[in-house]
Amino acid sequence: MNIHEYQAKELLAQHGVAVPSGHACQTVEQAVEVAKGLFDEGHSMIVIKSQIHAGGRGKGTFKSGFQGGVHLSRNLEDASAKIQSMLGEVLVTKQTGPEGRRVKTLLVASAESIVSELYLAVLLDRETSQPLIMASTEGGMDIEEVAEKSPEKIVKLQVDPSMGLMAHQARRIAAELQLPSGLIGQAAKCLMGVYQTFWECDASLVEINPFCIVEKADGSQAMAAVDAKISIDDNALYRHAAIQQMRDLGEEAPLEIEASRFDLNYIKLDGNIACLVNGAGLAMATMDIIKHYGGEPANFLDVGGGATTEQVTAAFRIILSDPNVKGILVNIFGGIMQCDVIAAGIVAAAKETNLSLPLVVRLEGNNVALGKEILENSGLSLVSGDSMADAAQKIVAAVG
């Protein structure tokens, strides 16, 4: 699960990471009030940031024509105008797709002058099954590009999960980032706080880009997490009630939200051949084989092993809610799933949704004979596939 920048900063602040002072605002009045408060406190510059689950906000454009999803401001009148141009409008960035995202929240925060931009992230290293810290002097950029062009500029440290990130390790990273001696202590505290956020919140990624040296009003320098991105392991949400509350349904596709209500694993794609499969690997392979035979998959859908008739019917309804869908391929190899259960579910679902689109069903596995019998006796016009290849070719031909 992804969360917004302002929520990520809340979690980081709870773990002792220095974040700029600011507040998330859902109304113009609130945003202007926060801006006024920051100016009154003595901050000469503030930043107004669109909160969406996508990057590239700074360079994005609102559908209204207003340029930029992130704006600096030096006075209240200017800030107020910018707030009004952003809040409630749809922002299009390189990562949102052409439809963009509506900005329902602005983060209004102090903006100290940035002396330098670094990069900091904590993630799982799949090769060692341990948390990995990645840090670089090349902040404010696409880290994948840095990894490709100048990998020597990325510092990596594996963390022993039973020890956590130790203070001396944090100081070493700070030194390798060429931070001045006076900032090493602060930076180490931030690094440890970032690691603790990752570990205690069950994150799959915590990324601070840029992680900055900033100059404060009094001329001294400090570390600050100027941007933050956190993804939480979906498998761990059950034990994080407060983080569950951070879910933003507006950032998820409606059909995917509906599917999650029924514990269905559904991802919408752009094609016109829908698939319903048991097992993630088989579901991916089904999308792949549709494409292989010249069709375009409309979705990924794994009904899992224990799918009930209710879930199968819900799955059909969700698939059919996608106006692009012109045909359905059901591919089931029953391990946990039993073929007679899925067959009964398909029949019920097809009848309840008054299915008139081409339907190809391929069944194999536990109780297959019974399953095939249920389909044959259903009175539905459906085509049986003998193998995956056969079924895929049949649905591609039927949809045309």
Place this chain on the structure above:
Amino acid sequence: MSILVDSNTKVLVQGITGGFGGRHAKLSLDYGSQIVAGVTPGKGGQQFEERVPVFDTVSQAVEQTGATASAIFVPPPFAADAILEGVDADLDLVICITEGIPVKDMIRVKNAMKGCKTRLIGPNCPGLVTPGDGEDSKGGCRIGIAPGYIHKKGNIGVVSRSGTLTYEAVWQLTCKGVGQSTCVGIGGDPVNGTSHLDVIKMFNDDPDTHGIIMIGEIGGSAEEEAAAWIQEHCQKPVAGFIAGTTAPPGRRMGHAGAIVSGGKGTAEAKIAAFKDAGIHVAQTPSEMADVLLQAM
């Protein structure tokens, strides 16, 4: 022959009194697997199917029955603990079927298991099958959730991250009259106990495995790691299939480990690694058996 398990392996089932665990323990019994004990804390003294004793702890079960392997059908919040209980009881093999264990729990489990003799397979896996001589391959060892009847005793090793794709490969082989030595599902999670490479090394050393089918998917670099080793060391023909060429980047495709992140873990890269290593690549899952048999 086989790797890891055979008809002599004594298996206990953690979570045997739950619906899911119970159903598959029964199917394993029907298959002829030696399910000698069940473990559910608080239900010690009960009998499963009137013949399998249930114990409160894994240690008790091991002590009383000599079980050397465990199948774990325990819900996600308790599964990591169940794995470590099996390790603590010095089992040879722990196979964790459970899907949905938090990654952090598995990071801790894997770390805690370093230096222990127990091999973990999974989590989020369908288990493993060494087919037997009997009708519908009964008489072998089935641990987990795979349909028994699709197997046939023979000489092909199958290793896969996906359950249902494994069944596809196995059924294709069986339908062509070609049997399997052992079929191992390593599971779809990003942190797991046993990799493709671990299993392929075992197949390479097994005199009765003559060919290997390896099934992978997007995410991580396990397939690339295996491919590099295969190129240098593997004595047997390998056919491979990678699922997820059409998966959009950055999305978790069902399996927690099936995600292309930061441009890494793409199907294209894995397929290229397979080809470089001399692994015969099946373009579609329907060809997995044919591709291997042609190479043999």
